[in-house]
Amino acid sequence: MSTTRTASLALAIATASAGVQSAPPAASAPTPAPIPTHTLDSGAVQATVTEAIGGRLLSFALAGQPNFLKVDLAAGDPAARVDADAPNVGWMGHEIWAGPQKQWWTHQDVNPARAAAHAPWPPDPYLSLARYTLAHADAASIAFTGPASPVNGLQLDKRFSLVPGKPNSLQLDVGAVNRRERQVAWDLWFNTRAHGDTRVYVPVASRADVRQQAVEPKPDWVPLTWTLADGLFSIDMPAPEADRRHRNGKMLLQPSSGWMAGFHAGQVLLIQFALQPRAAIHPDQGQVELYNDYPADDLGKGLLEMEVHAPYRQLAPGARMAAAETWTLLPYDGPDTRAAHVAFLRAHARALGLGGIGAGR
Template identity: 70%
Template sequence: MPTPSKTATALVLSCALTAAAQAADIPVHTLDNGSVRATVTDAIGGRLLSFGLAGQPSFIKSDLAAGDPHAAIGGTTDNVGWLGHEIWVGPQKEWWSHQDVNPARAGLPWPPDPWLSLARYKIEEKRPDAITLASPASPVNGLQLVKRYSLVAGKPHSLRMDVDAANARKTQVAWDIWFNTRAHGDTRVYVPVARREDVRQQAIEPKPDMVPLTWTLADGLFSLDAFPAGKGQPHRNGKMLLQPSAGWMAGFHRGQVLVIQFAHQPRAAIHPDQGQIELYNDWQPEAPEKGLMEMEVHAPYVTLAPGRHMLASEQWTLLPYGGPDTRAAQVAFLRAHAKELGLDGL
């Protein structure tokens, strides 16, 4: 159980998030077992807004002032940067290729499907330890999502996310389920990767103030290189597509470690344009608070007949971390906890 001082801190953080949500008129549902605390909304795509250890800030980065949660949804709706955790589908290049609600967007890879990312979801079940939300059927990709967020019995530091995607069309569709977790730009993420050939780097849009990401692969673990904040440091941006050697990744940020676990897949199960794990990082050293890290996981690419379903899950575990912000110390921490967490590849 949290100490009184941690409880007080948690109350302050809870009130701040609740106030921000109320200011934006966003409903918030809380899952709290005294060890971890998660908040979810049935608005703006049924997304997870926060997840943190008791008495600590949210590991997840959200912007509850990004837009109007009551804005109408349609074929011309643009993305709204609420961030948090949401579900997309892959491959991205086909997002607008199988629809007729906006022919002008045919073949475009952006924005995300507004019916899945921005619409109000229906609350199908709500308990103190779990909530289940259902999306409308999307005319953009033909899917209807059911998301379930639940605290894990016997694992007080863990949260589980289960996604059911059903083909609501009368014709077949082909997609994958894509988990996208937004964290702060200076989050240090580690992924088990066996070979250099399992790492792909996407080119960035050339801009005068921006340089590509750099990275390290050593002792079976991939990580993006960290760079200091401050004036005169280059703006770094880019995306990595990774084939992991085991079904997990871990992010370190300001005293908390988020371990994301999922079903490990062979490369052949993942759409060739994607990686089972993808890391997008925008690091703005002169304005670190504006940066972003996206910790993304793709489930297998599946062809669905009408009425058929595909399922995918992630389990999140948060641990406290009091060590230095160095690769050596963080890798040692992961190795020390590998057996209890079931982290293969270490």
């Protein structure tokens, strides 16, 4: 069923499940506006979404289990003014960006300073922070429509739906319309935030399909290391007692099949999407991207982003593009090892339609 509520209860649930503890606000601090939330519940999984803060997906979990997503509902004020000068706010959860990142601020005149700097950050605030309009809500689906962005010209619509006959699954559909009077060119970029020690597997056929971005320039951080075997790519995550170095970086991948899977705290999140040829993806991006911040001394502060790019497209005025992901949550009670995870994926490959396992070299 679908329910609607403000964030007081949702905040307690989502914040506790994400391992975030917020200190009480100072006596003089204003009380942030409540975040409206809507819940889809199949009996097997629950998903919570909001039309506030960019029409965001806040939580996804098996019934009775903690939120698989990393979220911080105390990150800011959801009623704060949104304009072209707005900074990023780390609400986390799942949101939609437009790619490529290097062009975020280069096709606009509402923030000339960011345009001149070719700023790669923050994301478009009209996509990720603005309040969307609730367009539809019933027991099976919830839909939002966003404002037209003066930064990139796009207007997004989002629909979150339970999947008939698949009680463990959720469908995410996103559309974008060019609201400018001239052509624009972008992709749709799904960004799913998970806990930093989430172990993710992506089907990749060859080392030539793996690119690695440089570590952020901090003297005490080291680049990510990774493994490609059995047709599956994964980021190495040494146990803190074995390696206490702070690892950070981003991987850009061309998958061999349209899925990836993340293991964390007894749940497996499977994200499935339409596989694209490399030529369809902007060369600055990968169809799948994994950003990992892994501070071994404080894993609660870590972050793993599971990202998917749809094709880079030119849109005439009024033209529309769309993309989708299907999420499935499964229980997992095996060891937290690569061998056990790969065995689990192999055992479920046929039933779930997971191609690419066993094609690595």
